[in-house]
Amino acid sequence: MLSHDTNANGPKAPGRRIRYELLTIGDELLLGLTVNGHLEFIGAQLGARGIELRRNVTVTDDAEDIAQQFRESWERTDVVIATGGLGPTCDDRTREAMASVLGQKLVFDPAIEQHIRDRFALFGRKMTSNNLKQAMRFEKGDVLQNANGTAPGLWVEQDGKVLCMLPGPPNELQPMFTEQVLPRLARLGLVLDREAYVQLRTAGVGESLLETRLQPIFDRHGSKLGIAFCAHSGHVDCRLSSPGGEISFAEVEAIAAECADLLREDFVCYGNDSLAKVCADLLRSQEKTLSVAETATGGLLANAFTGICGAAKFFSGGCVCYSNDSTMQLLDVPECLLMQHGAVSAEAAVAMATGAAEKLGADYGLAITGFAGPCGGSNENPVGTMHLALHAPQGVWSRKLSFPGPRATIKRRAVNSALDWLRRELVRAQTGAVSVSKQQGVMQ
């Protein structure tokens, strides 16, 4: 983590680590009714700017709890970010609690009132008087505009520290954070004014093997290069940085490019794009189309592609076959094939992939058939077995994989494997390399 030793513009003396705490407010979080997504979002946003969030405290809507916790956090930190409790109802007590700790007055702001009235007018709704509570701001403080809701964010610089209060709904909080809070923090030298690291996304290689392969590159830079790995479902990320500032950011980018070259097809992309998004970009740039067919993953594979805006440009459609009858009817798979080999077999997967491509007139057909469990399965194909098949302009191949875990995990892993296989074939098609699927025959 960076300590921002190089930036002395902020209210903090340079050379020491800046402490951030996140205060998430709301009974619904503690009752388990809502996931605390703010921690994930703000933690990642700060991490990308070189700050490790030091602590997150979730408290009830009780004014005393809020004030007590804020007092503690304010004493020991440089920046407190608070979320929630800015609404119009009587259980929204965050403003008052913070004001009492800061010894500040809350004042009525006619500009905020106008914003609230405008929003109600826009949606043709009637404003009730309790909404005017949201027009209160700190006497010595700023307002953060809310383009997606009524409650503005509030910003206070006091005692050499910053308090930033954000509304709870994620669609209001997130753009406010990236568009207004981060630039303000950067101006004060409290976050980096650029990304803190370069992220390489990889697939098909475990964390430890990945480290071993990249070690020769890392060794050349010693401790000057910051390296962090993070394994996810379906991919592993590697983040490179310059924690002490001894390597320039351009040099970190060059090292990352060297790693990407070395990893060849195991390198997916820089940043955070999903495997499906990377496949989509490759299909679009090659002007190719795709259709899918699936049994056990039951719509999850299709949904990975249809989650992308404009998917109709490359995605023709998909079939979810949950009976032999549907496989025969939708994909023209012959009954005798299903009778002889079963619906969970390499032969069925190949017939489904080809059927999907031919029936829907697509260049590529991707199929998954298997047993997601916990019930079902056979001796030959126990729960977790998945046959994948890919029909491509160059040929058609299948592979048999096996995944442990509960139903939802098996479904997700099978989809990730299918996406990564398609991605590799599309990369090879682009570079003119020989298909690895072809080299290795039917089974891999």
Added chain:
Amino acid sequence: MLSHDTNANGPKAPGRRIRYELLTIGDELLLGLTVNGHLEFIGAQLGARGIELRRNVTVTDDAEDIAQQFRESWERTDVVIATGGLGPTCDDRTREAMASVLGQKLVFDPAIEQHIRDRFALFGRKMTSNNLKQAMRFEKGDVLQNANGTAPGLWVEQDGKVLCMLPGPPNELQPMFTEQVLPRLARLGLVLDREAYVQLRTAGVGESLLETRLQPIFDRHGSKLGIAFCAHSGHVDCRLSSPGGEISFAEVEAIAAECADLLREDFVCYGNDSLAKVCADLLRSQEKTLSVAETATGGLLANAFTGICGAAKFFSGGCVCYSNDSTMQLLDVPECLLMQHGAVSAEAAVAMATGAAEKLGADYGLAITGFAGPCGGSNENPVGTMHLALHAPQGVWSRKLSFPGPRATIKRRAVNSALDWLRRELVRAQTGAVSVSKQQGVMQ
């Protein structure tokens, strides 16, 4: 929230509220790499047993941070639940930090060592010596067995308080919590030994209208009846309880049954079953089958059903149509219909629902076609417009709906609406009531 005034068996004096704090430990949470799902799970589990979690603090893996936070939490609460940091590596420092605050020794437990060795043997892996760190427990404390991993949970009763330490992986933590932690807490009178409330799940009615309709029933019981509403995407839950213990739990159940009767088809189920699960149970009990067809929701509707184990019993399959060609090929929808009305139209939805049912030989066909945005849409059918159609043994109907929000939200809402529509028709088929779809004609 209950205060357990009635139970004096525990170490706490009766008549005061029991304070719980959750301490979640791990850099990965604060860096936004992992969602803090423990808060959601444990908050909900405690809530169901009458306890409102008072605070959740997430700290780094730094031993000093852990110890400092635990000291604060231990002083002001009755029960501290801590998660994470029990692994075998050098950044797992939770045991030592807690021991220093409690003034306890850590001792080596040969029984835990045997458990760890057995698990490694089971998976045919080699145990490294650092794993033996996980065999340390508090000198004066108990061990919670871990059926799904190596690190046991740890349990300490000291100073009239309880500390419970749980491993971080959810598949290890969750069964340990429900099977071992809750029964122990109940024996000490620190949670109720039964559910704290009856939950009615409803759909199709907003929170405030729901309250208005149920108010006559609530009024008869005054403040003796605890009432809480919670709106989710697609359904609203209403929880009934007896906060002061003045109404017996059997009576609360009777009141809930009265509410369910009054709500008729707007009542979905008791507890937490999803709309898809309720539809699945209805289809299975009526021995009917279902197939689906979808454009914009792109596999999400099919996936709602295939997420249920044994779905092949009632679910025939689904088509994801992302081009006119696929709609024609897969569902035999005539080209002239698509040319005349467009793929996003009531006519197309009806043809898709009927095509899905007939082609796949199912009793019911459910279809969704629309624009999920943010790109696409037309003047007549702007982004967010969804045409739904239901082909049932009694007839076929369509309805046009409009949903605001980003792409993923529109997809989810459209699927929820379709599921609820199907559920209502299945309930009516079961009770022999006239289909409301039929009564109201094509548009609703």
